[in-house]
Amino acid sequence: MKQNKLTRLIIISILGALSFILMLIQFPLPFLPPFLTVDLSDIPAFIGFMLLGGAAGSLVIILKIVLFGLLMASEPVGPLANMLAAFALLLPIYFVYMKYQSRKSLLIGFAAGTLSLTLMMAVLNYFILLPMYGLIIDHTDLIANIRTVVTAGIIPFNIVKGIIVSLVAYLIYIKLLPKLKNLYYDK
Helix, strand or coil: CCCHHHHHHHHHHHHHHHCCCCCCCECCCCCCCCCCCECCCCCHHHHHHHHHCCHHHHHHHHHHHHHHHHCCCCCCCHHHHHHHHHHHHHHHHHHHHHHHHCCCHHHHHHHHHHHHHHHHHHHHHHHHHHHHHHHCCCHHHHCCCCHHHHHHHHHHHHHHHHHHHHHHHHHHHHHCCHHHHHHHHCC
């Protein structure tokens, strides 16, 4: 049956709002810098990608960042980093999965997404994000020790974050996504 544009817009809005709320629930990982926190705000975007496609999943990410930027952010680097990390993780998952649409391709997508997240955020943090963050909050020691922060903090953090988000997304894929697809497509 033809998808109703209003229903699609409502679902994207709900997923974006849920993603924003999940972004507020953050937890640090032990032995890593305290400004690196894990949240599960990428899960609603994952649902958007799998249920409605790439444009919808991307809109969920953008909506989450716009809401967070307008309502909560005290500086622009954190939300920018979160948005870039979400795209780095979720786009490879989506593209690999869409090619074969199997559990195996999803697992390969999770590995590719985690690798993409880790590499992209290491490079972006080294050259752009951490220097900007250090200037904004006046942390010259952060800028001076950027190589150590990236290798001992950013890289392990993104590997762990990718694994955590992938595990939760896999459970969502197995348990919840079939029910959501039935609700959405069987109207």
